[in-house]
Amino acid sequence: MLETISVLTETKANLDVFSETLQQLAATDKDIVVVTSDSRGSGKLVPFGLKFPQQIVEVGIAEQNLVGVAAGLASTGKKVFAVSPACFLTARALEQIKNDVAYSDNPVNLIGISAGVSYGALGSTHHSLHDFAVLRAIHNLIVVAPADNYETEEAIRQAALLEQPVYLRFGKKPMPLLESSTPFEFGKGRIIREGKDLAIIATGETVYPALQAAEKLEREHQLKVTVVSMHTIKPLDTSLLNEIAGSGMPIITVEEHSVNGGLGEACASFLLQNQKQVPFKIMGIPDEYTVTGSQAEIFSHYGLTDRGISEATLSLLNL
């Protein structure tokens, strides 16, 4: 399937990069602390625990306590990474995120692992398709879904230095490295590809299929498509959105999240309230019981693939 498209070789899972980056940070900073809820294996944190046993705290399967303890640690100046599957972290411990982290301004880095539908056939209990929606409505929280290894590493490094709470979510499959001249910075979308006919604004692990779709559209239909990795869902890069919509380009948003309340609706809200009316479509997981399958099968079922996204593009352009 992979033809000559503008990506480098397939690299590691963002999860692996997260784990390696944390180890690098902890090697020179004893204030880096990881808190896990029986998630050190699934968080690839076993090596971290072996190297830095004094900098890892296990709370057992108890996500509310995970976030509360992390907030207490952060209040003393520790640079805390609270690591748990995104599904549990952002649902079961939502009140702790809202009160103990965001409202109390304890700068915990909340790391949602195996996010979206990464757990595939384990089903809806293990999917996080609500996290952008609920966390967007909480003040004082940066919400981020890095697309590739570079964005993940930068997000972790920058989050460690930031005195503001951050939620970072990613999956566990290897991600190709994306080419862009835009450096990573919270709240600044990265332009992965530039075109004039349409813009695909994607986030997290849907950026790569969005890029594949753009390549396919150029190959097969001579369409020039812009692709943006909108890694930060909140605060949204409204100046970039303004620029894109200002050119009149139709916009498609793509996310591994419910179509309700995520990146797409965030963009739509901004555009509509700023008199930027362009043809617009939100792609994501529809409001239904999610189909059973692997992450790849679920993406395919709901059209979050090069083919699905290019078909949606042609339809939006009435081609």
Add this chain to the structure above:
Amino acid sequence: MMTDIQVLKRKSVEYRQKILKYIVNAKAGHTGGSLSCIDILNVLYNHTLQVSPDTFQSPDRDRYIQSKGHTVEALFVVLADQGFFPESDLETLCQYQSHYIGHPTRKVAGVEQNTGGLGHGLSLSVGTALAAKMDEKAYRVFTLLGDGELPEGSNWEAALSAAHYKLDNLCAIIDKNSLQISGSTSDVMNTDPLDKKFEAFGWEVRHVDGHDLEQLKNTFDQVPFQSGKPSLVIAHTVKGKGVSYMENQLKWHHGVPDQEQYSNAVEELKLALEALSA
């Protein structure tokens, strides 16, 4: 020259006067619970805790985290007395645009954590006490829980972790006034026997009369009750303590006295203060 205990006793009455004054002024507040926990706060801030406005930014200060955030009037009155802010600020309690809201918030000087949702304080305290262990710091963490908030499961998650990490620098105090908003705590959701439960979780437990200042003082002086274990103080208290018509009466959970009731309470507390001077 007054003894320490005489000073504390006077403060307890004065704090009760102020709690009522500012609740009446705000036309809102958690009256009964503020009166049940005020003696505990009195002893903590005037005797036990190594913290003051001058040391509040120090990483070595003792921490106090109020899990039962709704009895914030008790906390604000004590913090004002400690000099964290002018007492007159409390005239804005619960008023439009005031920082002095109906729960603890870090916008108010001297407050460690924003609380109000129940079942949060113990986890925050565990994290704070863990950091002290990591950094080999000598500070201690005291947290006040209501008996009504104990059915929140997060308390028990936190209780497990406090014992697991041998947090003998952590002391939780339960303000056991045995009433909550819809009835007696044993009827709403029985949590007794608390001592056996916490002991089974690995805590060392003491019972005290939560209005006996001498007992509170001596008990807090003994923290940690056992090396390597978190300490729990079950403070047996009376909701509405100090105002006869409020004592053990459910309606004063967040009842606000009318003018006549307030006058009666003022008179009663004035007599209490006079009795202490005699």
